[in-house]
Amino acid sequence: MLIKNVLKDKLKDALAPISSLNFVWSIEIPKQKGHGDYATNVCFQLARELKKSPKLIAETLCTDLNKQFEEEFTFEPINGFININLTENFVWTLSKNVLEKSFPKSTSNTLIEFVSANPTGPLHIGHGRWAVVGSTMVNIYKYVGKNVSSEFYINDAGVQINNLLASVKAAKDGTPIPENGYHGDYIHDLAKTNENPIEYHINQHKSVLNAINTSFDTWYPESNLHKANDVPKALDYLKSNNFTFELEKALWFNTTKFGDDKDRVLVKNDGNYTYFAVDIAYHKNKLDRKFTHLINILGADHHGYVHRMKAAISALNENATIDLKIGQLVNLFRDGTPVRMSKRTGDIITLQEVTDEIGSDAVRYFLSEKSLDSSIDFDLEAAKLKNSENPVYYIQYAHARICSIFRKHGVDNYKEQPSFDSLDPTEKAVLLYCLQFNDMIWELAQNLETHRLNTYLLTLARQFHTFYEKCPILKSEESLKLKRLYILMVVQNVFKTSLNLLGISAPEVM
RNA sequence: GCGCCCGUAGCUCAGUUGGAUAGAGCAACGGACUUCUAAUCCGUAGGUCAGACGUUCGAAUCGUCUCGGGCGCACCA
Incomplete structure (x- = not known):
C-alpha cells in the first residue's frame, strides 16, 4: 500500500x-x-x-x-x-494492508557490485560500509519486486596479486619482503602454510561478509576475463566504433566526448592494458549478461573514476544506465582516539575483529545510519554500549517488548482485525507511521539513500514506546485488548520487515 | 591550481529532492517503576542552518563567491 x-x-x-x-x-x-x-x-x-x-x-x-x-x-x-x-476510521481500514506490495512494476535488470576488494589482505571497516549498504540496497530492490543480482569482483590478476605472491614467497624463503609488497602479519602466517594466498583471502572475505549478513549471487574473477579474451574484444568494439585513437604508441579512449576532463589510456606504450581497459571489459561483460542497470558502490578515494566509467557505459550501450554511488570513508576510533587502517604496513584492525568485538547487528547499524555523503567516525567503545546511548538496543528492545506481550497473552486470537471503534491519538500515530513504511521503501528504491531506513526504525521505536506507555494492552478489557493486540501485530510486522531489510536481528527476548 | 563530498543544538546526525514556527538521539536539568521488560516514558532548556550576495509566492535545500575540514587529480591498481 x-x-x-x-x-x-x-x-x-x-x-x-x-x-x-x-x-x-x-x-x-x-x-x-x-x-x-x-x-x-x-x-x-x-x-x-x-x-x-x-x-x-x-x-x-x-x-x-x-x-x-x-x-x-x-x-x-x-x-x-x-x-x-x-480519519481514524480510514487509518484503521488501511492498516489491514500495511505491508501489501502494490509497487509499480519494473522491467530493468539490475546488477549491484560492491566491496570488490583485492584478495591481497583482510577486509577492514571501510569495506564493511560498502557491504552493509550494498546488501541493504539489494534487499530493498528485492522487496519492491525489482530484478536484482549482487556481485563481488575479484581482482585475481595483475600487479597487486604479483606483489602478494612475491611477499609470501619472500617470507617463505626468509628473504626481505619487497619494498612495494605486503607487510602484515598474515603474510608470515600464510608463509607457514601451503595455502594459495588468493584462495585464502577470498575465503576470508566470504567468511567475514557472511558474518555480517552479506552474501553475493556471484563472485566474478578478473581471470575469467583474461581466459575469455574479453579485454581485446572490448577494445576492438571501442575501436570499431571510433571511440579510440593512437598517440605516442599508446591507445586512448576519447572519454572527453562524454564529459570526462581528459582522455584516458587503454593500452600503455609498453603494450600492457591499463586497469581501466580491463574494467571496461568487465563492464561490457556485465552488459553482455543482459543487465540493463548497473550500480557500483565505490569509496570516495575512487570518485575520480566516475566520469570515465560513465563514458565507457555510454560507449558500450546507450540504453544501459550506471549509477556510481560514492561513499565517504570510515574513520575508526577507540574511546575517541583514531585507529590507523593501513593495509601496507599491516597495522590494521580487520572487519572480522570489529565484528567479533561488537557483533554483527551493531556493525550493520552504525555503518548504515548515515548518508553515503557523510564520512563515518566509528567508535568501537561507543558501539559496544548496552544502554540508552545505543540506538540498536533502543530499536531491538521495542521488538522484544512486543514479543513479550504476545508471550504473556498466550493465545492466537488477535489476527483478525476487529471492527472499527475509535483510536487513541497514539494508536493512530503508530498505525499511520506503519502505513508510511512502503512509501518510504519505494522512495529508497529510487534514490538508494538507505540510511533513511535507520531513521525510520528509530522513529518507529519511539512511536511504539509512546503507545506502549500510554495504552495498556493486557490490562484492558477484552475488546480494547484485542484491538491493541492487533495494532501490536501490525507494528511487529513492520519491525521484522525493516530490521530484516537492514540485516539486523529482531530478538524476541532481551 | 582543478574536481567531488562535508559544514545544521554542547556531541553525533536527520531534514521526504524548493514548503509553513528548523527536527531526532545522546549529554544537561525536573518528574514517572510493589511495571505489560525503566534497555522505557513525560516535561524543560538548547539554533545567525559556516559567511555573503542572488534566483521566487517561499531557500538548510538551487546558483555564484569566500572561509574551514576530508578525499582525489597516473601510460598505478
Missing part, C-alpha cells in the same frame, strides 16, 4: 473538473505537528493556471473535498496549503 499514491490519485480525480494538473506538485508529510498527517502544495501551482490566490483556491477546494471524502479525510486550508488528516 502506497498511501501517497492513493491520496494523489483521489485528489487528481477530484480536481479533474478544474485542472489537468499538468505541472509538478506533491503530497508531503509536514515536519510540523499540527499541519496535518499530509499536506499538498497543489494550490500554489494552480494559482498560476487559475489566476487566483492560493489561499482562495485552497479554501474553495477544501469545502468540496470535505463533502466528497467525509469518511476518509478532513481537509483544512491554511495560507494556500491544504492540510490533510486521515
